[in-house]
Structures are given as structure tokens and as C-alpha cells.
Amino acid sequence: MTGEAQLPSPGPADGALHPGLWARGLSFSYRNQAVLREVSLELRPGEWLALLGPNGVGKSTLLRLMAGLLRPTAGEVRLGGERLERLSSWTRGQQIAFLPQNGGYPEDLTVEEVVLLGRTPHLGLLGRAGKADAEAADWAMTQTQVTEFRHRLLPTLSGGERQRVLLARALAARPRFLLLDEPTNHLDLHHQAEFICLLAGLRAQGMGILTVLHDPNLARLADRVAFMQEGRLMALGTPLEVLQEPLLQSVYGDWVRVHEVDGQPVVLLGG
Numbered sequence: 001m002t003g004e005a006q007l008p009s010p011g012p013a014d015g016a017l018h019p020g021l022w023a024r025g026l027s028f029s030y031r032n033q034a035v036l037r038e039v040s041l042e043l044r045p046g047e048w049l050a051l052l053g054p055n056g057v058g059k060s061t062l063l064r065l066m067a068g069l070l071r072p073t074a075g076e077v078r079l080g081g082e083r084l085e086r087l088s089s090w091t092r093g094q095q096i097a098f099l100p101q102n103g104g105y106p107e108d109l110t111v112e113e114v115v116l117l118g119r120t121p122h123l124g125l126l127g128r129a130g131k132a133d134a135e136a137a138d139w140a141m142t143q144t145q146v147t148e149f150r151h152r153l154l155p156t157l158s159g160g161e162r163q164r165v166l167l168a169r170a171l172a173a174r175p176r177f178l179l180l181d182e183p184t185n186h187l188d189l190h191h192q193a194e195f196i197c198l199l200a201g202l203r204a205q206g207m208g209i210l211t212v213l214h215d216p217n218l219a220r221l222a223d224r225v226a227f228m229q230e231g232r233l234m235a236l237g238t239p240l241e242v243l244q245e246p247l248l249q250s251v252y253g254d255w256v257r258v259h260e261v262d263g264q265p266v267v268l269l270g271g
């Protein structure tokens with residue numbers, strides 16, 4: 001575990017040194033409320049990085065900054081060495097897909113049409129979807145098991161079904177980096193397990209995935225875990241390094257217990 005992340009020095013070789021999506025010294029305020037303070041972390045290609053922390057510490061804000069949807073008040077985000085704001089929104093959208101926590105959704109489009117919206121950054125000026133776009137949407141619907149709903153409107157789906165459709169929309173862009181804010185909300189245990197398998201397949205294809213989660217027992221399945229508290233990165237490392245009882249108790253209270261089972265941390269409430 002590295003504790004508070006060190007700022008790597010910038011330079012012309014950044015792209016080679018940091019092929020991932022790299023936040024460096026990020027600070028952010030909403031009006032006068034400082035929400036993030038000097039956060040540095042890199043989402044590497046092919047890894048699953050889980051971001052944990054209590055409510056309101058700035059996790060969603062960090063994801064929005066890394067997606068280029070907010071501008072930092074200090075620090076920067078780089079994609080393969082290039083500053084995010086130097087890239088066009090098309091290029092950004094092709095490379096980084098973002099699933100918001102409570103994003104709205106179009107109520108009058110079918111599942112298939114919503115998933116195709118994920119292809120927008122790849123469409124030309126005329127905005128017409130072609131064969132490659134249809135294939136990418138089909139692939140995304142298959143991955144998230146929503147093909148059977150393809151002709152239904154979103155309001156007619158259950159919360160978990162809709163969550164999978166919105167994940168499919170993000171996947172349809174076939175991005176290099178996928179930023180998911182509480183993607184397992186509404187998912188039953190079966191679909192959580194399917195989601196974990198899906199992430200394994202995507203990582204094998206080189207996709208870097210950053211998920212905000214509240215369940216440490218899901219986060220322990222990630223390659224690395226980042227832990228935030230009060231706008232700062234408190235810990236970054238393997239699940240075993242980060243999911244330690246003293247850290248979790250200091251943040252969540254004494255009722256949190258961490259047991260090691262087969263070399264894995266298992267987090268329980270009470271007893």
C-alpha cells in the first residue's frame with residue numbers, strides 16, 4: 001500500500017510511462033466547497049481498479065473529472081500522456097465511457113436504440129449508425145444479457161435490467177477505459193457474478209475499468225483498490241493491502257471486522 005499517492009514527475013515521456021488514464025494532483029471545488037484534494041492515481045490498461053469510501057467523499061466527482069466531464073481546479077488528467085482537455089469530445093468519448101450513478105435515461109427509446117446511443121462518439125458528422133455500430137451494440141447487449149429486451153422501452157424494465165442496459169450503452173463505445181459509478185446497484189447475486197465475469201473478459205482485452213463500489217467484498221475481487229476519505233486518497237494497493245481492519249474501522253466504525261480466508265480479506269459487520 002502506498003498511502004497517499006506520490007505525484008509522478010511530468011515530462012515528454014509521460015505517454016510511455018503512463019499508458020493509462022492518469023489523474024495527477026487533482027483538486028476540485030463545487031463553488032467554495034473543496035471536494036477533492038490532490039488526488040493522484042492511474043487507471044492502467046487491462047486492470048480493474050475499485051474505488052471505495054464513505055458517502056460524499058468525492059468518488060463520483062473523481063470519476064467525472066477522469067471522464068473529462070468536469071475541469072479540475074488544480075492538477076490534470078492525461079490519457080496516454082495527452083491532457084484530456086486537449087482531446088476532442090469525440091476522441092474522449094471513443095476512448096473513455098462513463099456510467100453515472102443516477103443518470104437519467106430516455107423514456108421513449110427502445111433498449112436497442114439506447115445502447116446504440118453509446119456509439120455516438122464513433123458516428124460521422126451525419127450521425128448515421130452503420131454495420132460496425134450495430135455489431136458493437138449487439139455485442140454489448142450480449143455481454144450484459146439484455147438482448148431479449150431489445151425492443152422494449154426502458155421504463156418497462158426492472159431496476160436491475162435497466163442498469164444492465166445502461167452498462168451496455170457504455171460498453172457499446174468499445175472504449176479503452178470504462179468508468180462505472182456503482183454499477184452493481186440493483187443487480188441480484190447472479191448478475192453480480194455475471195458482472196465480475198464480464199469484467200474479467202474486458203480486462204483480458206486490455207480495457208481498464210474503474211468502478212465506484214460500496215461493498216468491500218466485491219472490491220476485494222479487483223486487481224487494486226483505492227480508498228478515499230474526505231476528498232483525499234488514503235490508500236492504494238492490492239485488496240489485501242488496502243482492506244485492513246484498522247483502516248475500515250477508523251472510517252466505518254468498530255462493527256466492521258476483516259477476516260482473511262484463503263489469503264483474501266472478507267469483510268463482515270459485527271461479531
Ligand SMILES: Nc1ncnc2c1ncn2[C@@H]1O[C@H](COP(=O)(O)OP(=O)(O)OP(=O)(O)O)[C@@H](O)[C@H]1O
Pocket residue numbers: 030033035053054055056057058059060061062101
Ligand atoms: N453538483 C454539485 N454541486 C454542489 N455540490 C456537489 C455537487 N455534486 C456533489 N456535490 C457535493 O460534493 C461532495 C462529493 O460528492 P460526490 O458525489 O463526489 O461523493 P461520493 O463519494 O460519490 O458520494 P456517494 O458515495 O454518496 O455517492 C458531496 O459533499 C456532495 O454533496
